[in-house]
Amino acid sequence: xxxxxxxxxxxxxxxxxxxGESAPAAKLPAGRATAGRKVLPIVxxxxxxxxxxxxxxxxxxxxVFATRVVILALFALSFDLVWGYAGIMSFGQALFxxxxxxGVALLARDLNVTSIFLILPAGTLIGLTAALLLGGxxxxxxxPSSVIFVSLGTLTGSYAADRLAxxxxxxxxxxxxxxxxxxxxxxxxxxxxxxxYYMALGILVVVYLLCRFLVRSQFGxxxxxxxxxxxxxxxxxxxxxxxxxxxxxxxxxxxxxxxSLYAFHEGFVWPNMLGVVFSTQxxxxxxxxxxxxxxGAVIGTVIVEGVxxxxxxxxxxxxxxxxxxLLLLVIMFRPLGLISLVLGERERVGRFGKAPKETRNAAP
Amino acid sequence: MPLLEATGISKIFGKxxxxxxxxxxxxxxxxxxxxxxxxxxxxxxxxxVAGAEVPTTGKVSFVNTDITAYTPTERARAGMSLKFQITSxxxxxxxxxxxxxxxxxxxxLLDLVFxxxxxxxxxxxxxxxxxxxxxxxAHDAAANLSHGQQQWLEIAMALAGKPRLLLLDEPxxxxxxxxxxxxxxxxxxxxxxxxxxxxEHDLDFIRDICDRLTVLDQGKVLACGxxxxxxxxxxxxxxxxxxx
Numbered sequence: 001x002x003x004x005x006x007x008x009x010x011x012x013x014x015x016x017x018x019x020g021e022s023a024p025a026a027k028l029p030a031g032r033a034t035a036g037r038k039v040l041p042i043v044x045x046x047x048x049x050x051x052x053x054x055x056x057x058x059x060x061x062x063x064v065f066a067t068r069v070v071i072l073a074l075f076a077l078s079f080d081l082v083w084g085y086a087g088i089m090s091f092g093q094a095l096f097x098x099x100x101x102x103g104v105a106l107l108a109r110d111l112n113v114t115s116i117f118l119i120l121p122a123g124t125l126i127g128l129t130a131a132l133l134l135g136g137x138x139x140x141x142x143x144p145s146s147v148i149f150v151s152l153g154t155l156t157g158s159y160a161a162d163r164l165a166x167x168x169x170x171x172x173x174x175x176x177x178x179x180x181x182x183x184x185x186x187x188x189x190x191x192x193x194x195x196x197y198y199m200a201l202g203i204l205v206v207v208y209l210l211c212r213f214l215v216r217s218q219f220g221x222x223x224x225x226x227x228x229x230x231x232x233x234x235x236x237x238x239x240x241x242x243x244x245x246x247x248x249x250x251x252x253x254x255x256x257x258x259x260s261l262y263a264f265h266e267g268f269v270w271p272n273m274l275g276v277v278f279s280t281q282x283x284x285x286x287x288x289x290x291x292x293x294x295x296g297a298v299i300g301t302v303i304v305e306g307v308x309x310x311x312x313x314x315x316x317x318x319x320x321x322x323x324x325x326l327l328l329l330v331i332m333f334r335p336l337g338l339i340s341l342v343l344g345e346r347e348r349v350g351r352f353g354k355a356p357k358e359t360r361n362a363a364p
Numbered sequence: 365m366p367l368l369e370a371t372g373i374s375k376i377f378g379k380x381x382x383x384x385x386x387x388x389x390x391x392x393x394x395x396x397x398x399x400x401x402x403x404x405x406x407x408x409x410x411x412x413v414a415g416a417e418v419p420t421t422g423k424v425s426f427v428n429t430d431i432t433a434y435t436p437t438e439r440a441r442a443g444m445s446l447k448f449q450i451t452s453x454x455x456x457x458x459x460x461x462x463x464x465x466x467x468x469x470x471x472x473l474l475d476l477v478f479x480x481x482x483x484x485x486x487x488x489x490x491x492x493x494x495x496x497x498x499x500x501x502a503h504d505a506a507a508n509l510s511h512g513q514q515q516w517l518e519i520a521m522a523l524a525g526k527p528r529l530l531l532l533d534e535p536x537x538x539x540x541x542x543x544x545x546x547x548x549x550x551x552x553x554x555x556x557x558x559x560x561x562x563x564e565h566d567l568d569f570i571r572d573i574c575d576r577l578t579v580l581d582q583g584k585v586l587a588c589g590x591x592x593x594x595x596x597x598x599x600x601x602x603x604x605x606x607x608x
Contacts, residue, residue, distance in 0.1 A: 214477065
């Protein structure tokens with residue numbers, strides 16, 4: 001987006017209005033020029049392939065770690081949808097993740113509900129409801145909400161939930177809710193290890209494909225307009241705030257699904273899951289990998305978590321500093337995230353549905 | 365009854381009075397020019413009509429409905445459309461997607477999610493692109509167009525929702541003479557179904573295309589009438605035409 005804005009700025013400075021041409025440096029590639037070079041499906045395929053074989057080559061304790069990363073990647077997808085596609089700076093995404101985590105933990109503790117068919121829909125529903133309530137308040141005013149209002153509003157929601165959980169005895173206070181039993185599928189327990197990993201991966205793939213379908217639909221085209229110029233599309237007659245609220249709610253539902261998977265995988269929930277720590281962590285995953293690409297969110301999560309794991313093992317005292325410097329470097333030199341190393345601007349923006357044949361033929 | 369009637373519009377920014385009881389009346393299928401020296405309040409009046417600014421006092425009626433408190437979305441849905449002064453096409457999207465984005469603004473959520481609009485609106489997209497001489501670049505990114513072509517794309521986008529009133533803020537800004545002439549040609553056919561308000565510095569363009577003019581000076585209406593009446597108006601000549 002930055003590159004495109006720069007391109008437009010250059011165009012408006014001195015285009016040749018007679019020939020209709022502008023400086024080559026300001027040009028975005030034409031549709032057909034990049035039609036043959038599709039990097040995104042290759043990257044997605046590679047990530048999936050690696051993810052599929054991982055438990056076969058990893059030791060058990062690392063498979064547990066990889067499962068955690070897969071669940072966090074699902075959480076990152078929810079933030080990418082909200083920020084990368086709808087331009088809503090949610091600094092409180094953990095509110096939905098943690099609410100669902102606590103909700104399903106209570107279901108398991110107090111009602112002995114552990115069936116996957118009840119727990120995952122319940123977690124999704126909790127995330128959806130929380131996002132609808134907060135999104136309705138923050139986004140559905142008569143006039144568009146400012147970025148500051150939304151980011152502070154979400155941050156406050158997340159922080160308040162964290163404090164509430166810490167002080168509420170019923171929710172276990174500072175210690176959270178420990179000893180959540182395993183998820184069950186019929187009479188089978190799904191405990192941590194390869195089975196949980198493949199289940200989480202399967203869910204991640206399905207949600208990823210659904211998100212991909214959504215952002216590549218004409219609804220996604222509306223979101224692209226929203227992200228680039230919210231005021232402009234309001235003047236077309238779009239109910240921009242409604243579009244935002246819908247994406248925010250979908251994001252909340254996905255975060256809720258991730259939160260319920262996380263709670264049962266870890267076996268306990270604690271206040272951090274609701275608070276600022278997880279909320280900012282997911283922002284970093286997405287910025288690091290590259291927002292507005294979906295796969296960038298997944299790659300960002302894998303790399304940030306992987307590097308943290310490795311650094312904390314090898315540089316016990318200074319690893320957070322090294323990680324911080326690495327993140328800063330990426331944000332300084334690759335503001336569009338690591339995915340921009342291989343993905344061009346045109347493909348990042350992408351296409352929305354299939355163009356009818358005659359117009360494809362009409363492309364220059 | 366006129367299509368648009370804005371009366372007693374004032375707009376105060378801090379200590380600056382940009383508009384001081386200005387008004388604007390536009391009839392059905394009328395091309396109306398809004399002119400005046402720099403700082404006379406033309407763009408502010410346009411923004412107050414379009415909903416980009418809320419007037420401090422005054423009333424805006426459109427199709428016999430008081431729309432003063434309407435948001436831009438509500439105004440667009442009532443049949444009003446705006447082309448911004450600064451080109452605001454979506455640069456990373458193709459021309460096709462820019463037009464489709466504008467055309468599908470009032471489609472249902474399900475039609476958008478299942479991409480039904482793409483098939484349903486395809487012919488309209490191509491008609492608009494052809495009408496504005498951009499069909500051969502349908503799948504090029506909008507950022508690759510010349511400034512003039514971006515202005516045309518923007519006008520096409522503003523017309524996509526079949527508005528009854530189109531507000532054009534400096535449509536020929538930065539264009540070559542040839543592009544200005546073509547812009548005039550492109551706008552003529554829309555008169556059959558749409559009224560137009562144009563803020564423009566190019567008086568030749570305004571004279572060629574408009575039926576009536578409103579002249580603003582220091583936030584007030586100095587004169588209003590046909591092009592011939594305005595040209596004959598001595599106070600207008602005094603403050604504006606001679607300077608131009």
